[in-house]
Amino acid sequence: MNNSKHLLIVTAVWTSIVYTACYVAIWLFPGVRDIFLTTALHAQVPLTSGPFTTGTFVAGLIVWNLITLLGVWLFAYLWKTIRS
Structure with missing residues (x-):
């Protein structure tokens, strides 16, 4: 497996873990959503x-x-194509 494909798989797994954790946290503690949206966004x-x-x-x-x-x-593509 090449590095780009491995990077995309790891990215998908990591995004899924973080998204699930955030979704569950907001489901369990609804006030967190209001605090986050008000202060961060x-x-x-x-x-x-x-x-x-x-x-x-x-x-x-x-x-x-x-x-x-x-x-x-896009990051991986640019990393490969732009030579320093």
């Missing part, structure tokens, strides 16, 4: 804005993995 989002369902979990997991994989793929 400067946004006011009501607690009733998004339901916690299996569908939203899977959709978010797919979206975040795709975004992260595209970013890491």
Whole structure:
């Protein structure tokens, strides 16, 4: 297996672990979402804005993995093509 493919697999696993941990933390402690959004993102989002369902979990997991994989793929591509 080449290094780029291995990097993408590790990225997907790491993103899935972090996303799942965050999703569970917000599900168990709903106040964390409001505190995070207010302080880090400067946004006011009501607690009733998004339901916690299996569908939203899977959709978010797919979206975040795709975004992260595209970013890491671009980094690896640029790393290989730009010579110092």
